[in-house]
Amino acid sequence: xxxxxxxxxxxxxxxxxxxxxxxxxxxxxxxxxxxxxxxxxxxxxxxxxxxxxxxxxxxxxxxxxxxxxxxxxxxxxxxxxxxxxxxxxxxxxxxxxxxxxxxxxxxxxxxxxxxxxxxxxxxxxxxxxxxxxxxxxxxxxxxxxxxxxxxxxxxxxxxxxxxxxxxxxxxxxxxxxxxxxxxxxxxxxxxxxxxxxxxxxxxxxxxxxxxxxxxxxxxxxxxxxxxxxxxxxxxxxxxxxxxxxxxxxxxxxxxxxxxxxxxxxxxxxxxxxxxxxxxxxxxxxxxxxxxxxxxxxxxxxxxxxxxxxxxxxxxxxxxxxxxxxxxxxxxxxxxxxxxxxxxxxxxxxxxxxxxxxxxxxxxxxxxxxxxxxxxxxxxxxxxxxxxxxxxxxxxxxxxxxxxxxxxxxxxxx
Amino acid sequence: xxxxxxxxxxxxxxxxxxxxxxxxxxxxxxxxxxxxxxxxxxxxxxxxxxxxxxxxxxxxxxxxxxx
Numbered sequence: 001x002x003x004x005x006x007x008x009x010x011x012x013x014x015x016x017x018x019x020x021x022x023x024x025x026x027x028x029x030x031x032x033x034x035x036x037x038x039x040x041x042x043x044x045x046x047x048x049x050x051x052x053x054x055x056x057x058x059x060x061x062x063x064x065x066x067x068x069x070x071x072x073x074x075x076x077x078x079x080x081x082x083x084x085x086x087x088x089x090x091x092x093x094x095x096x097x098x099x100x101x102x103x104x105x106x107x108x109x110x111x112x113x114x115x116x117x118x119x120x121x122x123x124x125x126x127x128x129x130x131x132x133x134x135x136x137x138x139x140x141x142x143x144x145x146x147x148x149x150x151x152x153x154x155x156x157x158x159x160x161x162x163x164x165x166x167x168x169x170x171x172x173x174x175x176x177x178x179x180x181x182x183x184x185x186x187x188x189x190x191x192x193x194x195x196x197x198x199x200x201x202x203x204x205x206x207x208x209x210x211x212x213x214x215x216x217x218x219x220x221x222x223x224x225x226x227x228x229x230x231x232x233x234x235x236x237x238x239x240x241x242x243x244x245x246x247x248x249x250x251x252x253x254x255x256x257x258x259x260x261x262x263x264x265x266x267x268x269x270x271x272x273x274x275x276x277x278x279x280x281x282x283x284x285x286x287x288x289x290x291x292x293x294x295x296x297x298x299x300x301x302x303x304x305x306x307x308x309x310x311x312x313x314x315x316x317x318x319x320x321x322x323x324x325x326x327x328x329x330x331x332x333x334x335x336x337x338x339x340x341x342x343x344x345x346x347x348x349x350x351x352x353x354x355x356x357x358x359x360x361x362x363x364x365x366x367x368x369x370x371x372x373x374x375x376x377x378x379x380x381x382x383x384x385x386x387x388x389x390x391x392x393x394x395x396x397x398x399x400x401x402x403x404x405x406x407x408x409x410x411x412x413x
Numbered sequence: 414x415x416x417x418x419x420x421x422x423x424x425x426x427x428x429x430x431x432x433x434x435x436x437x438x439x440x441x442x443x444x445x446x447x448x449x450x451x452x453x454x455x456x457x458x459x460x461x462x463x464x465x466x467x468x469x470x471x472x473x474x475x476x477x478x479x480x
Contacts, residue, residue: 069468069470112424112425113425113442116424116425116442116443116444117425117441117442117443119425119427119443120425120427120439120441120443121427121430121431121438121439122439349462349465351462351465351466355426356468357468358468358469359424359468359469361424361426361468361469362426363424363425363426365426365427365428366426366427366431369431
């Protein structure tokens with residue numbers, strides 16, 4: 001073991017602890033170590049591969065849920081103890097303002113309230129015809145094109161990308177920029193250099209975009225957030241608004257796209273349940289919840305720092321200690337989900353933590369569900385002969401990505 | 414059953430509306446609105462689910478006071 005520089009709790013000996021993240025090289029199953037950890041070491045000291053920082057990995061459902069709801073934790077990724085997984089230099093981290101997923105109350109509460117009205121049930125229902133149109137256009141293009149087609153490039157990525165960009169009021173021709181930045185920024189394997197480059201390009205773009213919106217208000221989320229900001233006296237300045245746009249774009253791209261690809265793979269694997277979905281469209285709602293649980297693409301996205309000494313499952317995490325509540329582990333906890341390795345589209349109850357839990361729970365989850373619902377329903381009805389064009393074992397998995405998924409999904413029909 | 418929602422805790426996730434749309438709604442701000450404070454027994458499982466999954470623990474059943 002090489003000497004690793006570590007910051008944080010003095011007594012930890014990172015070289016002797018398991019490295020995090022652990023390999024997730026199955027399409028759906030969480031890293032295999034999690035099962036043993038849930039049994040024997042529910043609060044396990046680890047060290048972050050990228051920085052050597054020590055942290056505590058929490059794997060049982062009840063404990064993951066408790067941590068995510070615990071007001072004695074902070075989501076601040078600038079904290080020395082935060083379980084950082086990206087190779088971003090500290091001086092870069094210092095320059096970025098706090099963004100919604102990494103803010104704590106009371107600032108978090110203020111900012112979240114500016115955004116909540118954009119993602120209500122009614123708002124999302126009103127978007128459905130438009131989402132359907134976007135999906136139809138992309139499916140039309142696939143059906144008119146060559147076989148095999150890469151569903152990642154032709155459907156999973158562009159559909160959420162277009163929906164989010166239109167929601168935000170980003171010009172149509174610019175939407176591909178975001179897909180590319182989002183991919184880079186969410187990747188654990190992005191080099192520091194490329195990360196900085198992508199950061200700067202995106203910052204510049206959004207800076208100009210906010211200026212443009214201030215002068216040319218439109219019927220879009222950014223304009224409405226700006227208005228609400230004024231009315232509520234929330235005090236978000238130009239930079240903060242650019243960051244609001246940015247976090248929505250980055251948070252919504254890779255996640256929904258990955259989920260869509262993995263959902264297709266899971267459904268194609270199980271012809272019997274897929275047939276049930278076709279004959280019983282009312283099944284889609286619970287099917288989506290099960291697909292969310294099964295895939296749990298954002299296993300460790302919700303890093304936390306203990307703000308006081310915390311006790312979980314008989315272990316004490318000291319104040320300042322980093323915590324990794326592993327949502328994929330929680331969602332495959334057999335004491336909560338019977339036969340968690342089985343995809344059961346009718347699974348009920350299904351109180352999964354795929355969207356997180358607590359005050360940071362995914363703000364756009366209703367929109368994410370609507371995009372998934374529309375896409376999967378359209379695919380199952382319009383492309384009944386959809387099939388993989390490569391064996392599952394050959395699908396390139398994002399083994400160490402912050403957002404689990406596949407890089408490519410060749411299909412035919 | 415008396416259903417109560419704490420608007421200050423609400424984070425607008427909308428999970429309650431998803432589970433029990435007859436009982437819960439969201440206002441224009443996304444904050445929870447209890448449509449039916451005393452829902453029929455047929456709604457109780459859905460209400461229980463809504464309470465369980467609320468990410469902000471904003472929902473609860475209030476004990477009806479004894480006369």
